[in-house]
Amino acid sequence: xxxxxxxxxxxxxxxxxxxxxxxxxxxxxxxxxxxxxxxxxxxxxxxxxxxxxxxxxxxxxxxxxxxxxxxxxxxxxxxxxxxxxxxxxxxxxxxxxxxxxxxxxxxxxxxxxxxxxxxxxxxxxxxxxxxxxxxxxxxxxxxxxxxxxxxxxxxxxxxxxxxxxxxxxxxxxxxxxxxxxxxxxxxxxxxxxxxxxxxxxxxxxxxxxxxxxxxxxxxxxxxxxxxxxxxxxxxxxxxxxxxxxxxxxxxxx
Amino acid sequence: xxxxxxxxxxxxxxxxxxxxxxxxxxxxxxxxxxxxxxxxxxxxxxxxxxxxxxxxxxxxxxxxxxxxxxxxxxxxxxxxxxxxxxxxxxxxxxxxxxxxxxxxxxxxxxxxxxxxxxxxxxxxxxxxxxxxxxxxxxxxxxxxxxxxxxxxxxxxxxxxxxxxxxxxxxxxxxxxxxxxxxxxxxxxxxxxxxxxxxxxxxxxxxxxxxxxxxxxxxxxxxxxxxxxxxxxxxxxxxxxxxxxxxxxxxxxxxxxxxxxxxxxxxxxxxxxxxxxxxxxxxxxxxxxxxxxxxxxxxxxxxxxxxxxxxxxxxxxxxxxxxxxxxxxxxxxxxxxxxxxxxxxxxxxxxxxxxxxxxxxxxxxxxxxxxxxxxxxxxxxxxxxx
Numbered sequence: 001x002x003x004x005x006x007x008x009x010x011x012x013x014x015x016x017x018x019x020x021x022x023x024x025x026x027x028x029x030x031x032x033x034x035x036x037x038x039x040x041x042x043x044x045x046x047x048x049x050x051x052x053x054x055x056x057x058x059x060x061x062x063x064x065x066x067x068x069x070x071x072x073x074x075x076x077x078x079x080x081x082x083x084x085x086x087x088x089x090x091x092x093x094x095x096x097x098x099x100x101x102x103x104x105x106x107x108x109x110x111x112x113x114x115x116x117x118x119x120x121x122x123x124x125x126x127x128x129x130x131x132x133x134x135x136x137x138x139x140x141x142x143x144x145x146x147x148x149x150x151x152x153x154x155x156x157x158x159x160x161x162x163x164x165x166x167x168x169x170x171x172x173x174x175x176x177x178x179x180x181x182x183x184x185x186x187x188x189x190x191x192x193x194x195x196x197x198x199x200x201x202x203x204x205x206x207x208x209x210x211x212x213x214x215x216x217x218x219x220x221x222x223x224x225x226x227x228x229x230x231x232x233x234x235x236x237x238x239x240x241x242x243x244x245x246x247x248x249x250x251x252x253x
Numbered sequence: 254x255x256x257x258x259x260x261x262x263x264x265x266x267x268x269x270x271x272x273x274x275x276x277x278x279x280x281x282x283x284x285x286x287x288x289x290x291x292x293x294x295x296x297x298x299x300x301x302x303x304x305x306x307x308x309x310x311x312x313x314x315x316x317x318x319x320x321x322x323x324x325x326x327x328x329x330x331x332x333x334x335x336x337x338x339x340x341x342x343x344x345x346x347x348x349x350x351x352x353x354x355x356x357x358x359x360x361x362x363x364x365x366x367x368x369x370x371x372x373x374x375x376x377x378x379x380x381x382x383x384x385x386x387x388x389x390x391x392x393x394x395x396x397x398x399x400x401x402x403x404x405x406x407x408x409x410x411x412x413x414x415x416x417x418x419x420x421x422x423x424x425x426x427x428x429x430x431x432x433x434x435x436x437x438x439x440x441x442x443x444x445x446x447x448x449x450x451x452x453x454x455x456x457x458x459x460x461x462x463x464x465x466x467x468x469x470x471x472x473x474x475x476x477x478x479x480x481x482x483x484x485x486x487x488x489x490x491x492x493x494x495x496x497x498x499x500x501x502x503x504x505x506x507x508x509x510x511x512x513x514x515x516x517x518x519x520x521x522x523x524x525x526x527x528x529x530x531x532x533x534x535x536x537x538x539x540x541x542x543x544x545x546x547x548x549x550x551x552x553x554x555x556x557x558x559x560x561x562x563x564x565x566x567x568x569x570x571x572x573x574x575x576x577x578x579x580x581x582x583x584x585x586x587x588x589x590x591x592x593x594x595x596x597x598x599x600x601x602x603x604x605x606x607x608x609x610x611x612x613x614x615x616x617x618x619x620x621x622x623x624x625x626x627x628x629x630x631x632x633x634x635x636x637x638x
Binding site for chain 1: 625
């Protein structure tokens with residue numbers, strides 16, 4: 001018997017199957033313009049490719065900003081709760097989850113049983129999110145997945161603007177002044193780390209800290225953030241899936 | 254199911270905007286006010302109609318921003334926007350305005366608004382504690398009295414003041430009793446309806462009729478309670494909403510809270526219970542009694558404001574509250590800073606879950622607020638999961 005967790009994010013949609021003990025399969029797709037269709041597609045792929053009969057699925061839980069558009073789910077749960085449950089499932093020593101996704105950044109605190117005891121989210125603004133990095137990578141004409149590697153090449157240039165729109169003009173000015181692409185890329189990552197630091201500072205960050213969401217794939221940002229917070233930050237190849245994992249685990253309860 | 258009389262309460266909106274026109278045209282004087290610190294008894298004793306002025310809608314903000322900075326609290330921008338665009342009938346028919354120096358933003362905005370209509374500004378002390386503060390504020394009440402006597406050409410006698418105190422107390426008692434009905438578990442009235450009933454009273458042109466309506470509403474609700482009719486199930490998480498004032502147009506967070514299944518049972522804010530907690534002492538010399546009552550308002554503009562913590566504590570117990578939500582407007586320094594103190598107090602002293610939401614009047618962050626509120630309920634209440 002399986003449960004399925006589907007996390008429809010603003011950029012990427014994730015889905016996993018869970019057998020009560022472990023995650024048995026996972027897939028990720030770009031969300032695109034229709035969260036509804038993407039959700040249906042995710043389900044179809046999971047069932048067909050992994051050869052699972054619909055009857056074998058006990059519950060389907062939806063989460064993420066697009067959870068409301070899924071008609072086939074049994075229940076929806078917010079991404080805050082799912083990320084908490086997912087991170088705790090992967091590592092029961094986790095007490096703080098820092099998640100930076102396409103349009104949200106959030107800090108979630110857990111107690112020793114994995115219950116959410118406090119959380120904070122960014123304001124209605126792209127500052128410090130994946131969207132910020134996407135826009136900036138575009139103006140540097142590099143792929144967002146290369147940002148970390150490019151940024152290794154030089155010391156960070158100071159980026160003062162937190163606002164995505166203003167930061168973009170600042171980046172254009174810096175390029176005009178002849179600052180290297182590497183230093184600007186590093187500066188942008190530093191700026192997101194600083195922004196996350198001030199968000200995380202509002203709740204007391206407790207070890208172990210787990211970094212999740214699409215932006216957690218950026219190794220240099222993880223390093224900057226760890227330095228800034230003065231803690232070791234953990235992540236894993238499952239980091240983008242913890243919302244979906246949390247949803248699937250909740251479905252099994 | 255909603256109490257039938259709530260429809261009558263809602264109709265007040267239309268009725269009052271017509272009544273204010275009629276009253277003004279019949280020669281009645283109108284005193285427009287903004288704040289819970291405004292002593293309406295003085296206006297009543299002057300034979301005038303005290304009304305609350307509009308300031309809870311997003312619509313006029315864009316006009317206000319032509320003259321005011323964008324990063325200012327929405328309440329100040331909305332109030333000013335209504336005034337300069339003449340979209341608030343109560344502002345239009347006001348003969349004089351009463352303003353108060355509650356915060357820096359309002360104080361400076363009033364300098365601009367004072368150019369549109371005759372305005373009296375009451376200077377609030379920075380603290381509510383001590384003899385000096387009270388003496389100062391009492392002088393301010395006397396100054397407002399003289400202003401009205403002069404502007405409206407009337408004499409405000411002690412007898413008239415005593416009558417006004419009695420009338421305003423009667424209104425407060427009725428509204429307080431209405432609010433206290435929601436101390437029952439489960440609550441008989443939604444927080445949305447409670448907010449409407451409490452907020453609309455400010456626009457009542459015929460005060461006695463307004464009081465009567467609230468008293469009838471209380472009777473109807475009490476009857477419904479005997480029949481076991483409530484607004485929520487017993488399992489709904491009971492929320493105390495504190496923070497900034499809200500009214501029709503700025504009820505976003507209250508609405509979301511109840512849409513996702515919480516029962517907002519106590520409105521600690523100044524459009525709710527804050528101004529109803531303390532009555533004006535009827536036996537005392539009226540000016541002193543009025544000054545004492547208004548100065549005791551636990552507003553974040555006072556330093557310190559421990560009275561607010563005390564009020565939250567009392568309401569949390571009386572209303573069997575499960576969690577506290579603190580709503581603050583963007584750029585409202587006093588409430589935003591105080592939120593940290595309230596958070597610590599609620600979590601450490603009351604051992605209750607606490608959530609602060611900082612927003613403005615616009616709809617742009619409804620999705621995000623919903624996630625926050627839902628996650629908050631999921632974290633603390635099994636029933637919400």
